[in-house]
Amino acid sequence: MSLRDNPLGELKVPLTWAAAIALVVAVVAATAILLSDRRETFKAEAYGATRKASDTVLAPVGDVLAAPGRWTGAGIDTVRDYFGAASENRQLKAELKEMRQWRDVAIALKDENARFRTLLGLKTDPPIPMVAARIVTDSRGPFSDTRLANAGSERGVKAGNPVMSENGLVGRVIGVTNGASRVLLLTDIASRTPVMIDRTNARAILTGDGGPNPRLDYLRGRDPIREGDRLLTSGDGGVVPRGLPVGTAVKGLDGRWRAVLASDKAPIDFVRILLFEDFTQVVNQKELSATPVPPPTGGPAAEPVKPPAGSTTSAPPGDAKAATAAPAATPANPKPADSADAKAPSPKASAKPAAKAKSADGAEKAPAKTSAEKAPAAKPPASGAKSPSPASSASRTPPPKTDAPAKPKPRPKPPVDGAQP
Amino acid sequence: MSGARPLEPWRWLGVPMLQVMAATILFGIPLRLFGLQLPEPIFPMALAFAWAVIRPSILAPFGVLLLGLFLDFFWSGPLGLWALCLLIAYGGALAGRSMMAGQNRAILWAWYAVTTATAMVAGYLFVMLDSRSTPGLIPMAWQFVATIILYPFAQRLIDLFEDADVRFR
Numbered sequence: 001m002s003l004r005d006n007p008l009g010e011l012k013v014p015l016t017w018a019a020a021i022a023l024v025v026a027v028v029a030a031t032a033i034l035l036s037d038r039r040e041t042f043k044a045e046a047y048g049a050t051r052k053a054s055d056t057v058l059a060p061v062g063d064v065l066a067a068p069g070r071w072t073g074a075g076i077d078t079v080r081d082y083f084g085a086a087s088e089n090r091q092l093k094a095e096l097k098e099m100r101q102w103r104d105v106a107i108a109l110k111d112e113n114a115r116f117r118t119l120l121g122l123k124t125d126p127p128i129p130m131v132a133a134r135i136v137t138d139s140r141g142p143f144s145d146t147r148l149a150n151a152g153s154e155r156g157v158k159a160g161n162p163v164m165s166e167n168g169l170v171g172r173v174i175g176v177t178n179g180a181s182r183v184l185l186l187t188d189i190a191s192r193t194p195v196m197i198d199r200t201n202a203r204a205i206l207t208g209d210g211g212p213n214p215r216l217d218y219l220r221g222r223d224p225i226r227e228g229d230r231l232l233t234s235g236d237g238g239v240v241p242r243g244l245p246v247g248t249a250v251k252g253l254d255g256r257w258r259a260v261l262a263s264d265k266a267p268i269d270f271v272r273i274l275l276f277e278d279f280t281q282v283v284n285q286k287e288l289s290a291t292p293v294p295p296p297t298g299g300p301a302a303e304p305v306k307p308p309a310g311s312t313t314s315a316p317p318g319d320a321k322a323a324t325a326a327p328a329a330t331p332a333n334p335k336p337a338d339s340a341d342a343k344a345p346s347p348k349a350s351a352k353p354a355a356k357a358k359s360a361d362g363a364e365k366a367p368a369k370t371s372a373e374k375a376p377a378a379k380p381p382a383s384g385a386k387s388p389s390p391a392s393s394a395s396r397t398p399p400p401k402t403d404a405p406a407k408p409k410p411r412p413k414p415p416v417d418g419a420q421p
Numbered sequence: 422m423s424g425a426r427p428l429e430p431w432r433w434l435g436v437p438m439l440q441v442m443a444a445t446i447l448f449g450i451p452l453r454l455f456g457l458q459l460p461e462p463i464f465p466m467a468l469a470f471a472w473a474v475i476r477p478s479i480l481a482p483f484g485v486l487l488l489g490l491f492l493d494f495f496w497s498g499p500l501g502l503w504a505l506c507l508l509i510a511y512g513g514a515l516a517g518r519s520m521m522a523g524q525n526r527a528i529l530w531a532w533y534a535v536t537t538a539t540a541m542v543a544g545y546l547f548v549m550l551d552s553r554s555t556p557g558l559i560p561m562a563w564q565f566v567a568t569i570i571l572y573p574f575a576q577r578l579i580d581l582f583e584d585a586d587v588r589f590r
Binding site: 015016018019020022023025026027029030031032033034035036037048050051054058061062065066069135136137138139140141142143144146147174175182184189190207208209210211212267268269 | 446447449450451452453458461463477478479480481482483485486489490494495496497498499500501502504505508509511512515544545547548551552554555556557559560561563564
């Protein structure tokens with residue numbers, strides 16, 4: 001019997017068709033999964049239970065597999081330290097000598113800074129708590145650059161937290177589960193980080209493209225950057241704190257400005273996850289974006305006398321009832337439009353310390369102010385208003401309010417100073 | 422009649438799948454030697470090509486889908502990206518199966534490179550649409566080179582199972 005006569009040969013055509021149908025079904029399923037995926041949002045639920053489960057399983061596996069590599073590295077370091085101890089000692093002594101001089105300068109600057117802060121009433125950002133973690137798996141493809149760190153929600157890590165190595169910013173957390181967190185590197189195609197050029201204070205967006213040197217997009221200003229300029233996080237948008245080292249600027253082969261990442265100086269094995277909370281996580285967005293209801297006018301008889309042209313007050317002075325009804329710290333009754341301090345920082349960032357101040361020292365702000373009192377208080381001191389340096393704008397501090405000339409009138413609810421969104 | 426015995430799916434689908442997953446995890450450890458990281462080839466590409474060449478199958482596309490989803494989870498890329506790219510490669514190889522029959526090793530290697538390039542170009546386009554940014558071409562080229570080097574593994578799988586079922590000669 002020849003092979004052609006075999007009845008099993010008849011199965012070939014139907015099976016090919018069945019295989020083609022199976023392929024189409026699989027393609028449709030993959031397309032549906034791809035279209036429904038939301039990877040880069042900050043919402044915790046967007047990360048998905050399946051991804052969390054896979055990270056929970058992969059973290060210990062990666063930890064075990066990476067252990068021999070770690071041990072080998074530690075062994076090599078020990079041997080290298082043993083043979084290079086003398087030269088390293090000489091180098092460290094020279095560095096120490098230089099650092100001592102820097103220490104004296106730092107102490108003097110720290111003291112001067114503290115005095116200026118006291119004088120200006122500046123509120124700087126509070127220290128950011130951190131969590132140390134070890135990187136256990138690594139993906140480096142052109143379409144995704146992420147790492148898995150072995151610290152998760154049990155240690156307070158949240159989506160959006162910035163991640164640093166000892167040399168500089170590495171990326172940010174995009175997914176957290178118990179015992180593991182997924183770090184999106186600065187080089188990932190989905191990564192966008194607001195940065196500034198240290199020398200010129202120019203802003204740019206660091207955009208990952210899957211390669212080792214992310215692009216600097218949206219550079220503004222004339223000649224804002226030079227080869228070798230230091231790049232820091234700008235803190236714009238409140239996603240990462242200001243001033244974290246990112247790298248240095250270089251001109252790429254394609255003629256675009258790129259960054260040589262500071263974190264690339266050494267293998268990223270141990271990282272620090274900064275438990276920094278984005279402004280949008282701290283503030284009650286619902287309350288902030290609520291539109292205030294205008295106070296009832298009470299008919300034509302009760303209509304107040306119109307203030308003279310040029311007056312900035314929204315309620316007649318002394319009308320305690322109207323002042324009480326109008327919420328003072330709402331967008332309807334903002335700071336004077338000519339306040340330089342109100343314009344300089346981004347809306348998100350400017351409200352952050354105010355929100356913190358509200359919770360931290362609300363009692364301190366209990367004495368209420370009338371709108372007449374508020375107007376001068378909203379204006380920053382001349383020096384601060386005219387030259388809002390980037391360093392001072394980072395703290396987004398409400399101006400001091402010690403120079404209120406008007407007599408204060410109590411209100412049931414005190415306004416939150418500088419809480420304009 | 423011994424040549425017509427059915428090919429057990431676990432032998433040509435299950436075991437290679439597990440091997441590929443293990444290799445992917447192994448190459449995902451954060452190891453850096455002399456300042457260089459380990460290459461990151463797309464190991465499942467060898468299977469997607471070999472399975473299409475060995476025989477048409479109902480289970481193989483779903484195996485490819487699973488491998489793609491595994492890659493997406495492990496690398497934390499957009500979910501479904503590699504699943505779709507691998508299925509495109511599998512579909513391309515399946516469509517050209519009759520042309521590949523009887524060709525020598527070098528020609529098959531070229532076919533493998535073409536299917537890999539198709540999958541990566543598809544990935545490039547999907548990622549561009551998803552992130553509204555263009556991925557770097559140099560890292561793509563590196564991954565392409567690292568992947569086509571894997572062809573001998575695909576060839577070994579083809580040699581092992583191509584003649585396992587005479588119906589698909």
